[in-house]
Amino acid sequence: MEMPIPDPSVLARKDRVVARLQQVLPADAVIHEDAETRAYECDALTAYKCPPMVAVLPSSTQEVSDVLRICHEEGVPVVPRGSGTSLAGGALPTADCVILGVARMNDVLETSYADRFVRVQTGRTNLSVTGAVEEDGFFYAPDPSSQLACAIAGNIAMNSGGAHCLKYGVTTNNLLGVTMVMMDGEVVELGGTHMDAGGLDLLGLICGSEGQLGVVTEATLRILPKPEGARPVLMGFDSAEVAGACVADIIKAGVLPVAIEFMDKMLIEVCEDFAKADYPMCEALLIVEVEGSEEEIDHQLALITEIAQRHDPVALRESASAEESARIWAGRKAAFSAIGRISDYMCLDGTIPVSSLPYVLRRIGEMSEHYGLPVGNVFHAGDGNMHPLICYDANKPGDLEICEEFGAEVLKLCVEAGGCLTGEHGVGIEKRDLMSHQYAPADLEAQMAVKDVFDPAWLLNPAKVFPLDVSEARRAERMAAE
Ligand SMILES: Cc1cc2nc3c(=O)[nH]c(=O)nc-3n(C[C@H](O)[C@H](O)[C@H](O)COP(=O)(O)OP(=O)(O)OC[C@H]3O[C@@H](n4cnc5c(N)ncnc54)[C@H](O)[C@@H]3O)c2cc1C
Numbered sequence: 001m002e003m004p005i006p007d008p009s010v011l012a013r014k015d016r017v018v019a020r021l022q023q024v025l026p027a028d029a030v031i032h033e034d035a036e037t038r039a040y041e042c043d044a045l046t047a048y049k050c051p052p053m054v055a056v057l058p059s060s061t062q063e064v065s066d067v068l069r070i071c072h073e074e075g076v077p078v079v080p081r082g083s084g085t086s087l088a089g090g091a092l093p094t095a096d097c098v099i100l101g102v103a104r105m106n107d108v109l110e111t112s113y114a115d116r117f118v119r120v121q122t123g124r125t126n127l128s129v130t131g132a133v134e135e136d137g138f139f140y141a142p143d144p145s146s147q148l149a150c151a152i153a154g155n156i157a158m159n160s161g162g163a164h165c166l167k168y169g170v171t172t173n174n175l176l177g178v179t180m181v182m183m184d185g186e187v188v189e190l191g192g193t194h195m196d197a198g199g200l201d202l203l204g205l206i207c208g209s210e211g212q213l214g215v216v217t218e219a220t221l222r223i224l225p226k227p228e229g230a231r232p233v234l235m236g237f238d239s240a241e242v243a244g245a246c247v248a249d250i251i252k253a254g255v256l257p258v259a260i261e262f263m264d265k266m267l268i269e270v271c272e273d274f275a276k277a278d279y280p281m282c283e284a285l286l287i288v289e290v291e292g293s294e295e296e297i298d299h300q301l302a303l304i305t306e307i308a309q310r311h312d313p314v315a316l317r318e319s320a321s322a323e324e325s326a327r328i329w330a331g332r333k334a335a336f337s338a339i340g341r342i343s344d345y346m347c348l349d350g351t352i353p354v355s356s357l358p359y360v361l362r363r364i365g366e367m368s369e370h371y372g373l374p375v376g377n378v379f380h381a382g383d384g385n386m387h388p389l390i391c392y393d394a395n396k397p398g399d400l401e402i403c404e405e406f407g408a409e410v411l412k413l414c415v416e417a418g419g420c421l422t423g424e425h426g427v428g429i430e431k432r433d434l435m436s437h438q439y440a441p442a443d444l445e446a447q448m449a450v451k452d453v454f455d456p457a458w459l460l461n462p463a464k465v466f467p468l469d470v471s472e473a474r475r476a477e478r479m480a481a482e
Helices: 008-012 014-024 034-040 061-074 126-136 152-158 202-206 240-252 265-275 294-309 322-333 335-340 354-371 399-416 432-438 441-454 468-481
Strands: 054-056 078-081 098-101 108-112 117-121 175-181 187-191 215-222 229-237 259-264 284-292 315-318 344-347 375-380 388-392
Touching: 008 014, 014 054, 014 061, 034 054, 034 098, 061 078, 061 098, 061 175, 061 215, 078 152, 078 215, 108 126, 117 126, 126 152, 152 215, 175 202, 187 202, 229 240, 229 294, 229 322, 240 259, 240 284, 240 294, 240 354, 259 265, 265 322, 265 335, 265 375, 284 294, 284 322, 294 315, 322 335, 335 344, 335 388, 344 399, 354 375, 354 399, 388 399, 399 432, 432 441, 432 468, 441 468
Parallel strands: 054 098, 078 098
Antiparallel strands: 108 117, 117 215, 175 187, 175 215, 229 284, 229 315, 259 284, 259 375, 344 388, 375 388
């Protein structure tokens, strides 16, 4: 993965930049010793590593503004960071950057049950947003599997989703407003405490903008009353294609489960071994969950199991208790960690139309044989959001490169099937160079023109999202301006 050469003039200014940052932040919030900046050298795409020049940990919007103003004046690139769980390398530093981590900004600022929102600092973890309101019967719906660790900051930047987003939508559908600091230090408010603020939908633009346009410091999130109950059903099939066809039929029938999750044989075995979720051993497993009152649950599950029966399942089992439901989800949510126990892997993230699931799964199987690398599939099948996990050996020379080539082919397949390079993990550096495959030069130019408006000096989160060759002229202009 090519990264831009660090700017020597920025590196030469390190001492001055550190001294200026120490004037606006407490001493322990400016990390600049080589041994300590290493803690920020990568995110969850661990194949790529690069310690930043400096890392800062501000505690308030004002401190973020001060940091950005200084970096803007000094011409220093800034990489915003939440919890560093990005699987796309979105928070990967460059050697000449300041990492701006919001982990210390984790307060709940305001809660309104009447208007159903909670306003938090964006360093707060996803799960602890629900933690702040659940005693009062509410929850925050988007539920990435990394929700114990990932921050609302990264969720907004990547427009993150999760298993239950089939019904509730992804982050953008649950975000009401943000406080954002522009690269020059100006603080702006977008949206509010209600759905759909007037004017251009700038909030929609910010959500999913991968730290390219500003640093989000506070967020107003929609919260919902907890459903009366929920129950998953496990469905096992003797082929991935048949499971894919079953998903397509459930969606077509107009029933709306909260989640439809798919796992293939490799993932079933690995997760069972890890979480003892009592999964049936078969070629493909679906976890379908519905919510509501007992009567609503019974009614929906009757329709869903009737559809499943038409596809000759080898196993069909409704959860019989809250403990069993928790176990079923513990297995699925541990999928990435569970496979990490047995192999290095690269987690892909692409979206396809649900009806093309059987075709795409077959093609991925064929590619796996062609490239000689095993692949496990686990994904949000109801949304067509795929997560093929390609296993490789990081210690075997050349294996990572083969894995990357295989991954690129899978993502191109998603585009060819009528889908998209990203589902919920974003572009980052991982899919940066594939953007030219999905977008024509004019499309990329339009996207870069948006960045020009928010970040004219191109200092925010460099080398991500836009292929290096297409952003070259803009980056060269910045260097020349210094
Ligand atoms: C085991 C595992 C499971 C996962 N499961 C899911 C899943 O189910 N669904 C899903 O969507 N993702 C999933 N992810 C990916 C990841 O957790 C999400 O992308 C998450 O939203 C990243 O949040 P973070 O706080 O860790 O962000 P980081 O990794 O720190 O940063 C992610 C991006 O956000 C930008 N950013 C960070 N803070 C700010 C800010 N304050 N303002 C502007 N931009 C900012 C960064 O520059 C970067 O581009 C998973 C990851 C792992 C490791």
